[in-house]
Amino acid sequence: MAEHIVPSKTYFAIWATLMAMTLITTLVAFVDLGRFNTVVALAIATFKASLVVLFFMGAKYQSKLTRVTIICGIFFLGLLLAFSIVDYLTRLLPA
Amino acid sequence: MSAAPAAAVAPREHYLNIDYGIRSWLLTTDHKRIAILYMISITVMFFIGGIFATLIRLELMTPAGDLVTSDTYNKLFTMHGIVMVFFFLIPSVPAVIGNFVLPMMVGARDMAFPKINLLSWYMYVIGAVITLYCIIIGGVDTGWTFYTPFSTTYSNTYVFGSIVGILFAGFSSIFTGLNFIATIHKLRAPGLTWRRMQLFLWSHYATAVIMILGTPVVAISLILVAVERVWHVGIFNPALGGDPVLFQHLFWFYSHPAVYIMVLPAMGVVSELVTTFSRKRVFGYEFIAAASIAIAVFGFLVWGHHMFVAGISVYSALLFSIMSYLVAIPSAIKVFNWTATLYKGAISYRTPMLYAFGFIGLFTIGGLTGLFLAALGVDIHVTDTYFVVAHFHYIMVGGTVMAYLGAIHYWWPKMFGRMYPEGWAKISAATIFVGFNVTFFPQFLLGYVGMPRRYHAYAPEFQVLNVMSTAGASILAVGYLLPLIYLIWSLRYGEIAPANPWGSTGLEWQTTSPPPTHNFEETPVVSEEAYAYDKHPEMEFVA
C-alpha cells in the first residue's frame, strides 16, 4: 500500500466543514420540523462521521479491504438495530 | 506439495525442546506453545464443567429433588453452562487447534500479533480464575443466559463476579479472532490464494468474523446487567419502565452466532479429516467455503428464535423463524458435500475419521431438530423442555466435542511428534459415541412428552428415560477419561511420529513433527489447490 500523506489544506477544509455542520445541526434543532428534526440531525451526524472516516481516518486512501471492513461494521450494527426495533414496532399491531 | 515423507525421527531442535524453563512457556509468543497452554487450560475447565454435569445427572436419577436443593440445582446447571460454553466450547477448536495449525496452514512463521495472542490466553486464565472463584465462594444461579430481571434484581448469588469473569473470556475471544483475520488476510505464503486455502482456514476466518462482531454486544449486555444490579437504574426492570426482553435481544445477538463460533471451527476440522482419510479432493470446495461465510452472516439474523415465547411480536417471530430455516441451508450443503467427498474415496477408519463420522451423523440430527425448533408451532410446545437441551447437546457435544477430539488425535503427531495408541483411541471413540447417544437421545423424548428443563424435580413418569440418560452419562464420562490417560501416556511412550503420518497434502504437514519454532525452514511456495490427492499418488499413510 502506497503511503498517502493527506495535504494540510484538506485537513483544514474538513475541520471547517465539521465545525460548520456542528453549528448548523445545533441551530436546526431550534426549528420545528416535526419528525424531520431527527432525520436531519442524524443525516448531519452521518455526514460528519463520514468526513472523519474518509479523511481523518484516511479510509478514502486505504485499501479496499479497509473499506469493506468499515462497511461490514456498519452493516452488522444496522442489523442489530433493525431487527431489534422491528420487534418493538410490531408488538402492538393487530394480529 | 513436498515429496517423500520424512524419516521417523523427531528433529533435533523444535518448538518444545528449544527451552524447558517455565518463563519460556509463560512468556512465550510462539503460537504453538500458546495453543498448548490453551489446551491444558480448557481441559481443566472441561472436567470442572463435567463435574457439574455429573451432579446434575445424579440428581435427575430420581424424580424427587433429593440430592440437592432447588437453589443448588440452579447453580449447578448455571455453572455447567457458563464453564462449558465460555471456557470450553468457544475456545476449544479455535484457540487450541486454530492457534496451533493456522499459521502453518498459511505458511507463516507465527500469527500476525504474537503478543496479543499471549495476552488472549492470559485474559482467558484471568477470566477462568475469577469465575472459578465465584463458583467456590457460592456460585451463581441465573442460568448461563443471565435473564433479567432475575439476574439484575432477585438473584442473591455472585452474578457480578461471574460477569467479570465472562468479560475477560470475551476479550480473549476477540483477540483470538483479531489474530485470525489479520493472519489470513496478510500473512499467506506466496501462491496461496484464497481459493487454494484449506477449508479449515475458511471456517476459522468465518468464526473470527463472528467473534469480532458478536462478542462486544454480549459484553455490553452483561455490563448493563452488572450496572443494573449495582445501581438499580431500571434499564431491564419493568417496574421502572425497562424491558427485560431488551436484555434478551442484546444477549442473543451474540449468543446465537456464538453457537456458530462453536461449530464452524469443528466443521473446518471435519473438512480436513474427511479429505485426508478418504484421500480425495473435497466435493464442491467453493460451496463449502461460501457456506462457511454464509453461516457466519446468516447466523446473525436468527437470534430471536430463542425468544419466541418471551413476548416479542409475532411478526418479528415470523421473520426470525424464516431466517432460521435459511441458516440451515449452508450447513446442509456442507454435510452433503462431505458425504459426496467420501463417495469413491479410499476410506480409512482411523480414529480421527471415526470422530468425523460421528460429527456428521450427530450434527445432522442436532441440526434437523433445530429446524423443528425453528417452526413456531412446534417451538411453543417444546421450548424450555429437554427437547432443546438434547438439540444443543447433539450439536455441541455430538458435533463440536467430537470434532475437537478428532482434531486432537489428527494433529497430535504434529504437535508432539508422537502417535497416540490407535487401539485405545478407537475404543474411546466408540465408548463416547455410545455414551453420548444413550445420554442425550432420551432427552428428545423427555422434552417431547413435556419434561421442562432446569427443574431439579420432575413427574415420576419421566424417570425411566432419566435413568437411561444418567447411565449414558456414566459411559460418556469413561469415554472422556480414556483419552486423557492415553494421550498423556503417549507423550512419553507413544510411537515416534514421522513428519506426515497421514500422507496429507495440508501445508502444516510439509514440515517436521514437532515443527521448529519458526515452523518452516524456508517460506513455502504454494502452487496448487488444496487436497490435490489425485496429483500426488505418492503420498500415503506412514503411520
Add this chain to the structure above:
Amino acid sequence: MLETPYRDLDQQRETATLGMFVFLLTELMMFGGLFCSYLVYRTLYFPAFQEGSRHMDLTIGAVNTAVLICSSLTMAFGVQAAQKGLNRTTVSFLLVTMLFGITFLVLKGVEYHAHWQAHEVPGAGFLAHAAGVDPNKLQLFFSLYFLMTGLHALHMLIGLGLVTWITIEAYKGRYTEAYHNPVENVGLYWHFVDIVWIYLFPLLYLISRTHL
C-alpha cells in the same frame, strides 16, 4: 522494529492498520448495544426523552463537540508529522490533542456535577420530573445518558493514555518516514471516539429544542 513474522515493514504496517480497524469494529458493536437500547427506549418513550434532552446543557454539549473536532484536527496533523518523520512537530500536535481531550473531560465533569446537584443522577436520589412525563421513563433517559457518555469518557481516558504513550515515543525520536504506524493507529482510535460523540451529541442534546 520489524517483528516476527513479517518479511518487511510495509507488510507489518498494513497488518497493524488492518488490526486496528478490526478492533474498532468491536468498539462499534459495543457502543452499538447501547445505541440499540437508546433506540428502543426513545421509540417507546419519546416524550420522556424529549423532556430529558431539555435538561442537557446545550452550550457545553456543543462546545465539547467543537473541542473534539479540533482534537481530531490536531491528531491528524500529529499523524501527518509522524509520517514525515518530524518527531518534534509530532510531539507538539499530540500535546495539543491531549489538551483538547482533557478540556472535553473537564467540561464533562462540570456537566456531571451539575446533573448531580440537580438530582438528575439515576438511583435513590433521582428527583427530576416534569408535567405529563413518567419519572421512571425520564430516569431511563438519564441512565442511558450517563451510560453512553460514561463509556465514551472512559474511552477518552484510554485514548489519552495511548496518546501519552506515543508522545513519549515521539519525544524519544522513535518515528521515521519508514516507521510511524503506531501514531497512525492511535489516531484511528482517537477519531473513532470522536465519531461516537458526533452521534451522541444530537441523540442526547438535540431531541427537542423547539419548545424552550
